[in-house]
Amino acid sequence: MLTIDRATYDAIVAHAKRDHPDEACGVVAGPEGSDRPERLVEMVNAAGSPTFYEFDSTDLFQLYKEMDARDEEPVVVYHSHTATEAYPSRTDVGLASEPNAHYVLVSTRDCFTDDGNNDGPVEFRSYRIVDGEVTEEEVAVVDALPRTSQPA
Template sequence: MLTIDRATYDGIVAHAKRDHPDEACGVVAGPESSDRPERLVEMVNAAGSPTFYEFDSTELLELYKEMWDRDEEPVVIYHSHTATEAYPSRTDIGLANEPGAHYVLVSTREHGNNEGPVEFRSYRIVDGEVTEEEVTVVDEQPVSN
């Protein structure tokens, strides 16, 4: 199950709507081994495409260096689908190389960048196997001891 705070959820949705009709992408970093998504990092879709996303390799390398320095890991890897449901494509499954991450997909197909709900779903993708998981949105992330 993915537990995510309201501000991070809203930030991911806002990014997806803002970048529509192109796919948006980003990472939510959190403390290593915590499974707590805490720091939203919006990334640039280097592909600039409505049907495909690609992290900019330089930007991604910098993010990983920063996470390493802060003892963080990618807890959530997200992107949007602009014309299809929020379900991983074969390409998405092939790109999924963080077995511990939650893969969030947001579909903006119904309302685009206008007001209205989106489809927000989370998956675990390990060795090409896709498993949908429940998403719980909380007011704030619980603080661990």
């Protein structure tokens, strides 16, 4: 199960709506081995496409250097689908290279009305993708993540 705080959930949804009609993408980093999504990093979709996302290789390299220096790992890898349901495509499955990450998809297909209003619903779903196998998991949105205990 993915447990995510409300502020991070809202920020991911806002990013997906803001980048619509192109796909949005990003990472939520957390302490290595913790499964705690703590630091949202919005990325630029280098493909600039409504049907495909691609992390800029230089930005991604920089992010991994930064996470390594901070003893972090990608806990959530997210992107949006602008015209289809929030389910991983074959391309998404092929690109999934982080076996411990939660792969979040946000569908913005139903959130825009004819008058341009974006207050409609989004679909927010999470998956584990390991060796090409997709498993949907529950998402728990909490006010705040529980504090971690620090060693004495």
